[in-house]
Amino acid sequence: MANSTHTGSGKTVVVIDSGWSPTWETAASVVYQHDYADNDGDARNPNADTHGALVTSRILSQAPDVGIIALKVMPDNSTTASGAAIEQALQWVVAHASDHNVVGVNLSLAGGSASSEMTTILSDELASLAAKRVLVSAAAGNAGQNGTATDVSYFAADHNTICVTASTGDGALPGWAQRNPGITDLCADGTDIRLTDLAGRTVTANGSSFAAPTVTAAVALAQQEALALRGSALTQDEFLSLAKQTGTPLGATGYTDLNTQAMLAKIGQLYGAPETPGTGPGAPATTAATILVNAKGTAAAGVNAHFTLLVDGQAVGSATVGSAAKTYAFTTSVSADSAHKVQIRYDNDGFAGGQDRNLFVDSVSVNGHGYAATDAAVTYDKGALDGRDVVKGQSGMWWNGTLVVVADKSLFGTKAPSQAQLAELQAGDLLGHAVSANAASHGIADGAGWTPELLPAFEDAAHGLHAWYDAHDMAA
Structure with a gap:
């Protein structure tokens, strides 16, 4: 999202979960907190990798400037929340959503089995939030019994939540992912989600708990765009219609994987940018960038190689790479008539069971111009993306690191290709x-x-x- 306004700035989402942890990059984003389990104003959890901290980190990885309201509903060292505590948290959101520019709520709390829409003790609050155009993303659950079950969690089965089922992120549904064709609204990647704490330690998470935050982040970005362009937030039905139009069908299953960038582009296409200070004549022009990455990988311990695509240091998207070479497509908006750095960050190098996980990038195409991994304009920054340990470009990325393509400004004219x-x-x-x-x-x-x-x-x-x-x- 290089040079993009799609960061969630000025908007807030609520995470109702086990609390947050200062070990993760969340402290600066927390604008309000409350503990409904212990009834005090401190929603921190002493467990560095507490569920709520990981959920919050996932949201911020997709919407880095969104504000976080952390409402803790589980006691420390517990994975269970009472319905009463969750209801109290939602009642607070209903009463204070407008005070904090709340646009979304994340409920990565699964429990129960529903094969059709149902009401619960939360239904009144969920209906009130929907009326306020505060969209609630709820995890479908992980008890899918190898895909044979057709049920979802109770809270996800409410008409006024967005029911989110986990996908593999590359066109399939894991067997453990609960889903129901009449209830599931969207799918999002919930497998091998890699999150890094402030100490640089990486945690790999799986489950619909980590698919729902991707949708929550998309809600924040979509509402930011809709409010800026048309002056009003999207309803739940509008959001889902746009998400399904622009999402990726998962084969013939009837389910759709969220494509946040495509949805944001659609909102821009539908409503157009108003002429406001900084966007009229004389303002810096922007243009579209279409980036194709041809890559393959080797797996270790059953886990495939994964990379995140950045432009000028801002994440645009990511992909999990199989053993067969494949072209992965990404789009974003960048400043026109300027050079830009396209960065492929390999982020899960590993060795297990005698297998070495590696990523191989054959080529990168930027608005139709192809760069081989060994071209003069390409370098390999080993380890952290910090300008150190930089060598000339190569296809085999044997260590975590970033392949950096310095794309010439001639590729970014103001007229985007059709x-x-x-x-x-x-x-x-x-x-x-x-x-x-x-x-x-x-x-x-x-x-x-x-x-x-x-x-x-x-x-x-x-x-x-x-x-x-x-x-x-x-x-x-």
């Missing part, structure tokens, strides 16, 4: 990869220059390209 042009560019990018791969299969070194022996490689690649066009309903 969707058809982007599709053509992506097809060309795929053709180049196909030629290289097929050349290698014919025993020809990549970059060897044109020889008659390359003809079979081009023919094979052309067949693949025609198939790609057919799959995208385009004429080759």
